[in-house]
Amino acid sequence: MPHEDEQLDRLPPAIIDALRDLDGPAVLPDTKRDADVLSGARQHLAGVAQVERKRRNLRLFFAGGAGGAFAAAAMVALVAWLGNPFASSEPHADQPMMAMSEEPASPQPAALQPGDLDASGDVDILDAYLLARQVEQGGAAKAYDFNSDGRIDQRDIDLLASRAVALSPGEQG
Amino acid sequence: MPTDRASPQDDSRSDLELIDAVNHGDARAFEALYLRHRDYMLRIAMRFTGERDLALDAVQDSFIYFYKKFPGFVLTAKLTTFLYPVVKHNALSLKQKAKRAQGDASEEALKAQPDSDPASDPAKADSADDLHALLSSLPDSQREVLVLRFVDGLSLEEVGSAMEIPLGTVKTRIHHAVRKLRESEKAKKYFEP
Numbered sequence: 001m002p003h004e005d006e007q008l009d010r011l012p013p014a015i016i017d018a019l020r021d022l023d024g025p026a027v028l029p030d031t032k033r034d035a036d037v038l039s040g041a042r043q044h045l046a047g048v049a050q051v052e053r054k055r056r057n058l059r060l061f062f063a064g065g066a067g068g069a070f071a072a073a074a075m076v077a078l079v080a081w082l083g084n085p086f087a088s089s090e091p092h093a094d095q096p097m098m099a100m101s102e103e104p105a106s107p108q109p110a111a112l113q114p115g116d117l118d119a120s121g122d123v124d125i126l127d128a129y130l131l132a133r134q135v136e137q138g139g140a141a142k143a144y145d146f147n148s149d150g151r152i153d154q155r156d157i158d159l160l161a162s163r164a165v166a167l168s169p170g171e172q173g
Numbered sequence: 174m175p176t177d178r179a180s181p182q183d184d185s186r187s188d189l190e191l192i193d194a195v196n197h198g199d200a201r202a203f204e205a206l207y208l209r210h211r212d213y214m215l216r217i218a219m220r221f222t223g224e225r226d227l228a229l230d231a232v233q234d235s236f237i238y239f240y241k242k243f244p245g246f247v248l249t250a251k252l253t254t255f256l257y258p259v260v261k262h263n264a265l266s267l268k269q270k271a272k273r274a275q276g277d278a279s280e281e282a283l284k285a286q287p288d289s290d291p292a293s294d295p296a297k298a299d300s301a302d303d304l305h306a307l308l309s310s311l312p313d314s315q316r317e318v319l320v321l322r323f324v325d326g327l328s329l330e331e332v333g334s335a336m337e338i339p340l341g342t343v344k345t346r347i348h349h350a351v352r353k354l355r356e357s358e359k360a361k362k363y364f365e366p
């Protein structure tokens with residue numbers, strides 16, 4: 001009787017051959033199915049690449065052009081958002097994340113999503129950047145008071161950014 | 174960059190590197206992964222369906238599920254052990270669906286096949302067929318472990334990961350299966366030194 005652990009590593013070749021025979025003949029791939037899978041993947045990944053490009057451009061912008069303390073602070077905040085989308089940006093329990101103030105000074109067109117500052121059709125990280133610029137220049141509209149605290153500040157930028165990240169394609173594995 | 178590469182089939186990057194590229198939207202990297210793993214997954218699907226068309230469907234569904242995991246997919250073990258349970262699940266589901274659709278007709282068709290019983294054909298009743306019959310008589314869960322370990326060459330840990338069972342269970346199943354084989358009249362001669 002061999003040592004028990006030996007059974008875990010060795011089996012007589014005739015038995016392995018018989019196990020292999022149970023598989024039957026190899027299945028030949030099908031060209032049409034290959035094409036279907038790969039074209040679906042290309043379509044899906046084109047969207048992924050687009051989001052990726054936006055993120056890269058944003059990072060490059062912050063790294064190269066903006067300068068100053070605000071840009072540095074915003075860069076740190078963005079890195080934190082991208083790495084941990086929901087950290088420290090939960091809305092108050094009795095407020096929806098994207099709640100608008102009741103009387104916006106400059107309401108957005110009805111067709112746009114709340115927070116879609118650049119009217120691109122999506123709420124993305126660029127919108128958060130635009131809001132950050134407006135806050136910095138002191139010209140942000142009341143419509144962007146997402147947490148309804150009467151002020152448009154870093155907290156509203158955080159909410160918008162976390163919303164933007166939450167809208168991007170799923171994070172799983 | 175990936176675009177400099179000759180063809181996805183010849184891509185020499187590791188699965189991990191390819192997955193990183195796919196997470197950034199590189200469709201050629203996904204194609205390389207697909208071509209690298211498709212044939213093995215077809216074999217897996219065939220084990221569970223026994224029919225080529227169902228196997229092809231199961232693999233197609235599995236890779237669609239796979240690319241939808243991007244971006245954000247994190248590989249924590251071998252890609253094979255991630256894909257295996259996906260393909261197995263799809264294969265079994267499709268087989269079950271096909272079985273339901275066929276109803277009793279398929280069973281009658283099987284009964285009508287005279288060659289399905291090895292004992293009815295003396296020429297087939299050789300030792301190899303004895304072994305096949307013996308292996309087929311093992312519980313599916315034990316035979317599956319043996320095939321993954323000794324035919325596909327997965328490590329014990331990888332078998333556990335692919336089948337989503339603990340390492341101890343993998344070992345136990347192998348021990349039980351081997352004991353049955355050793356005790357069988359048909360197979361014990363192969364274990365003799």
